Amino acid sequence: MAAENPVEIKARTTPRQMALALFEDMFDLGTSINEANREIGYQRNNFFTEIVNMGLAARRFLDAAYFIVAQEPEVPDQYDVELNYFKWLMRYDSRNLKHLRTIADEAQNAKVRVTNTPSDREPAEDDIWVQVQLIGMVAMHRGRIRFDVHHSLIPHIRDPRKSHWLSLRISTAFTRSLARAIYDKVLPSVPAGRTDWIKLDEMRTWPGKMGANASIFKYFKRDWLEPAVREINEISDVELSYETRTESTSSKKVDRIRFLLTRKDTADAVMASLSDASQIYKILKDEFNLSTRQFTEISENRETWNDDRILQAIEYTRFKLNRGQIKKSPAGYLMKALRDNWRMSDAERTMVQVQTKLLVEEEQKEAVKVAVKTSVERSVASRDDETRARMNDESRQGREHFGASDTKARQEFVRAWLASREGKLVLKRMKLEASSITEDIILSTPDLSWYLGQFVFGRIKSQVVP
Incomplete structure (x- = not known):
């Protein structure tokens, strides 16, 4: 089944190199990252979706910083990149450095907090409480930006376990803070098709400051929720709707919301369908234990290695495993089946x-x-x-x-x-x-x-x- 001619070996382009190449091609043309013709993103840990009280620009600032952290081959004391590249990653088109400093300040004020203290009682001495800044020092000078991230967060950014794919092409396209906040929150739930019930008062804290009328549901729905849902459905890789319910059967006050989700059939979704906790990803990760390098190779070839081809390779590898014909590495055999487009014949099936x-x-x-x-x-x-x-x-x-x-x-x-x-x-x-x-x-x-x-x-x- 393998071709008799030797396989052509080509150098693999890393996501970091690809992002830099796209920036160089697009920046001089004034083209934003959300208009890129190639996917740019990284595997983001699910617990970073718990960030609240943060505006849209500060979220983009963190996205750009964490993308750089995730792609660096080593862990330096400080990350140092060209400021124009950083601004392009976060889709910051302005030359207003004073405003950019304000955004950096807001990002520095954001923290991730972990505690086992229940919300209905006061903390005790034996309780766990950890709070870490999401980004530490930030410095801008002579066209470059330097920043550092607390060492305890680095492993969660670089090698997340429970994670989802965050596309910078999509995340930078949002213009509404609530739309971006909802999108962040629902991403880990896309494979399940819906979120748990969420308290509306909790959701109102997601995007940062909101108007006084946001506390009244009919105005919150009209002025914030519905526009946010429309924007998510228009520009993102998910289709979203929602359900609401009241405090009790005897109450008329709507106090909870649940989002219903489906993945769109788009190029962005194809990438995400492999990167999040979807069925194909679980098979490749749990059943065949593919390495990071192997996942990277699949991601780089998604234009030709579509879902059908991956499923064919999985089917063929399982068939050979059941017949006792794979003696060494099932993961390596699966990758060879993908590269050479091996599949089961009709007679074998x-x-x-x-x-x-x-x-x-x-x-x-x-x-x-x-x-x-x-x-x-x-x-x-x-x-x-x-x-x-x-x-x-x-x-x-x-x-x-x-x-x-x-x-x-x-x-x-x-x-x-x-x-x-x-x-x-x-x-x-x-x-x-x-x-x-x-x-x-x-x-x-x-x-x-x-x-x-x-x-x-x-x-x-x-x-x-x-």
Whole structure:
């Protein structure tokens, strides 16, 4: 299946190099990053979506800084880049450096906070509380910008676990603070198709300062929420709608909102569909444990390595694994299947379908046998339980009749039972002699009492059973 000609080896362009190349091509033309014809972004940790009370420009400032941190091969003490490049990454078109300093100041005031103290009680000494600035020192001088990020945040930016793809092309296109804030918050929930219920008062803190009318839902909906939803649907890679609910069934005050989400079928979404926690990404990450280098290679070839081609390679690799034909690295085999466009033939697929059908039929036959056997066993057990319950009841009735009888009748019952075949078998099993058995011994011995009750019931059965 592999081509006989040697594979052409070409140098891979890193996301950092690609972003710099795009900047050089577009900056002189006055073209903004949101108009780029190639994807620019990074895997952002989900907990950075918890940032609140931050305006649109400050969010862009952090996005640009964290993109640079995520792409640097090493971890320097300070990050130093051309100011025009940084401004292009955050789509800051103005030459107003005073305003840019104000934006940097707002970004420096933003913090990420981690605590295990519940919101309904005061903090205790044993509680965890950690607060870190999202960006530290910022310096601008002679056309360059330098900044640093707290060392505890670097691993979360460079190698996030629970994360989602943040496209700078999309994030810089927003013009409304609430639209950008909502977009940030919902990104981790796109694979699930909806968010949890969110308190409206909490959502009102996301974009920073809002007007006084924002506390009234009808004005909040008209002036902030609806315009934000329209902008998200127009410029982003997700389609978004929402549901609301009241405090209680007896209240008319709307206090909660939930967003419903679907990924659009666009070039940006194709990139995101691999980068977020979608099904294909989970298969590649969890089942095949692809490395960062392998994911980068897939991302760089998404124009030709579309979802169908990736799924074909996954199907082919699984097929070979099940047949025991992969001896070393399933991940490496999958990447080779992608590069050489290996896929299962129709004949192989038919063979698998036939084998699967035969296996399913065999399993169904076995399941029927087990079900029949189980049903019989349950039926027998049920009948045994019914018989045992009936005999216990008969013995009880016999003992009650025995106890209500006079002395002469009781003596006759005891004599007759000891002389009966059933009585002799019981005494033999219990290794007892009939001459030593008295009424008191029978009544104080549960087994003897039970069998005497059975015997008495047999004698009086015609009297108690219609």
